[in-house]
Amino acid sequence: MRYDALIIGAGLSGLGAGIRLAQFGKRVAILEKHTVWGGLNSFYKLGGRLFDSGLHALTNYAPRGERTKPLGRILRQLRIDHDALELGEQSWSAVRFPGIELRFSNDLALLRSEIARAFPGEADAFERLLADLPGYELLDGSSSGRSARAELAGRFREPLLVEMLLCPLCYYGGAREHDLDWQQFAILFRAIFLEGFARPAGGIRPVLDLLVKRYKAEGGELRLRAGVARIVVERGVDRALDRGVDRGIARDFDRGAAHGRVRGVVLENGEELDAEHVYSSAGWVETLALCPPEHARGVGPVEPGPLSFFESLTVTAEEPRALGFDGTAVFFNDSPRFDYRSPDALVDPHSGVICTPNNYATTEPLTEGLLRVTLLANHAKWRALDPERYVAEKARAAELALAAAARFAFDVRGKAVFQDTFTPLTIERFTGHAGGAVYGSAHKRPDGKTGIDGLSLVGTDQGFVGIVGALLSGITVVNRRALEGAGSAS
Ligand SMILES: Cc1cc2nc3c(=O)[nH]c(=O)nc-3n(C[C@H](O)[C@H](O)[C@H](O)COP(=O)(O)OP(=O)(O)OC[C@H]3O[C@@H](n4cnc5c(N)ncnc54)[C@H](O)[C@@H]3O)c2cc1C
CATH class of the missing domain: 1.10.405 (Guanine Nucleotide Dissociation Inhibitor; domain 1)
Incomplete structure (x- = not known):
């Protein structure tokens, strides 16, 4: 099967890139290894409830009609109506350090x-x-x-x-x-202080469904359970010889394109798909790991990003307001110096993010309370645990998270009607990001180029993160390719 473009990953950047390519009339397929779309920002059902896997806040909020801000730009390019997102703005959020608070909202005057x-x-x-x-x-x-x-x-x-x-x-x-x-x-x-936070009514799922609908309406193909096992790269000399170019000239050509040219992918089920261009949202390190080593060597970072997170989700019968909290998010740190790094222990309860979907001005009535607490976490330490210890340590980390929430926002201890947690290993398993590195490699590739012709990066390792950032990344890389001319060097 031959495509103009294949996209690895149905996260937000993959969906953004897919819609744009389909709009340009390209024959395109998104290949997602999981059974659902959304990647880091997806959804799941547990205990009869629908949870967002990542959503704290849609950053980069812009009201309807703001066409130059990132949100306005992506909606215009993807041809999605602002009203369809049904965004509810945050009440207020805060940065809290010992004895001091700075509140902010979507109005800069507050900060x-x-x-x-x-x-x-x-x-x-x-x-x-x-x-x-x-x-x-x-x-x-x-x-x-x-x-x-x-x-x-x-x-x-x-x-x-x-x-x-x-x-x-x-x-x-x-x-x-x-x-x-x-x-x-x-x-x-x-994104955070000048534009601010909002929440789509119903969480991330309606947004993702809207994007998928848009993509399919433009003629795009979405294949789930379609993990990419390998990216096929051919040497420039092979390609040139295929085209009947003289062997000597072909070798010279190959020296100029030392890392080769993409030809397609092989799926985990062995199926081969040919394409002129492959866009990967899997991450830079992860994408190169799918390429033949002789082509991938020396063209990108070899270490995954260092930062990952633990998150606890606690459902309560009462809403946070009834428990004394009417804010949206609190970014806390319990000493004057903020130490943003992979902790020496499993988690670092000294700083983190506390947030709730309840205190947005959404049109959607929420019947229960939800508290999310995010802490920095050490992937290697979680990886080293045996299964029994892993379960016990998840429970212990959740206690630390709730104790921090009690100190810096509100107390739900003894009030949980349901709880879930995830660790760097969960993130790695469900997104393929090595080391559970939510924000990817410390090295970014703003032009999306990988050094291998026809293979581009979109998403986290292109340089834009978050929901709006990831969509913008997919759109930007595709637009740039379209301007350069289809099939030109990557
Ligand atoms: C806990 C958490 C909370 C977050 N909170 C927010 C928030 O509140 N607001 C916000 O704006 N952002 C938030 N983010 C960040 C945001 O989710 C990400 O920046 C964004 O979703 C990244 O999108 P992406 O398309 O670049 O990558 P991803 O979402 O990682 O998509 C990559 C996709 O590629 C697939 N894939 C990987 N390898 C293969 C392969 N070999 N074959 C096929 N498919 C493959 C993966 O399964 C995945 O679906 C959060 C992230 C996390 C983890």
Whole structure:
């Protein structure tokens, strides 16, 4: 079977890329190894309830009619009506460190006033930061080579403010330990503090269903349980000889394209699919691992990203408001210094994210309360546990998570009617991301190019993360390819 394009993964970037390719009239198939779509941001049923696997917040909120912001841009390109998402805005969120809080909402005025209240000497520096923040036209997910931590330290006299600004941005998109690249900081600062949070009514499932419907309406093919076992890459010289080019010329051509050209994929069931172009959302390290080693060697990182998470989901009969919490998300840290790194223990309960879907202004009535707590987690430590210890440690980590929630937001201990947890191993199993690295490799590839002709990266390792970021990534890489001309060098 020959396709113009194959996409590995039906996560948000794969769906975004698929819709765009189908709109360009390409014969395209998305190949997803699991039985459901959505990838890191999917859904599952347990105990008679439907859960979102990842959704805390749709970042990059923009009201209807805002066509230049990322949300407006993706909806326009994918031809989806803003109203179809039924977005409900957050109430407020906060960064909480010992004895100090900074609240923010979708209205920047709140954060401005909070900074003026908590750090009066820094209000002007904060305004200068806002004025100097690179605009979207300059942000393509590439690395500026500048440390956001160092940049902020040069702008603010209060180290605590630097830590407090970094905390939510790292949790919602930091692929490397301790710091963010300045470009990534600007993308995340805009997504979280300037645009803000919303929740689609019904959670992520209606959004995903909408995307799949759009994709199929454009003629795209979605194949589930279609894991890609190998990416087929041929040497330039083979291809040239196939075309009857003189052997000597073919060799010269091959030297210019040392890493070869993609020809298609082989599925786990042995089926071979040919394609002019393959777009992979599996991650950079993971994609290269699917390629023949002689072609993959030296073209990308070999280590997976270092950061993964533990998450507990606790259902309560009462809604959070009844338990004294009317906020949306709290990013907490229990000391003045924020230590964003893979912990030495299974989890690090000293910092994390506490959030609830209940306190959005959604049109959808929620009958129960849900508390989600995210903590940094060490993949290798979880991997080393035997099955019995694994179950016991999940329960212990959930207790630590709920104790942190009680200290920094609200207390649901003794009130759970249902609980679920997931670890870095769950993330790895359901998304294929090595090491359970939610935000992928610490090295990004903004142009999506892999060094192998016809093979492009989309999603997390292209440089954009989150729901809106992943969709934007799929769209951007495809648009760029279309501009360069189909089938041109990757
Ligand atoms: C716990 C958690 C909470 C999050 N919360 C939020 C949030 O509140 N808001 C937000 O905006 N973002 C959130 N994110 C991040 C967001 O989910 C991701 O950035 C985004 O979904 C990534 O999309 P993607 O398409 O790049 O990759 P993925 O979603 O990882 O998609 C990759 C897909 O490829 C498939 N695949 C991999 N290998 C193969 C193969 N060999 N063959 C076939 N298929 C393959 C996988 O099964 C997967 O479906 C969260 C993530 C997690 C884990």
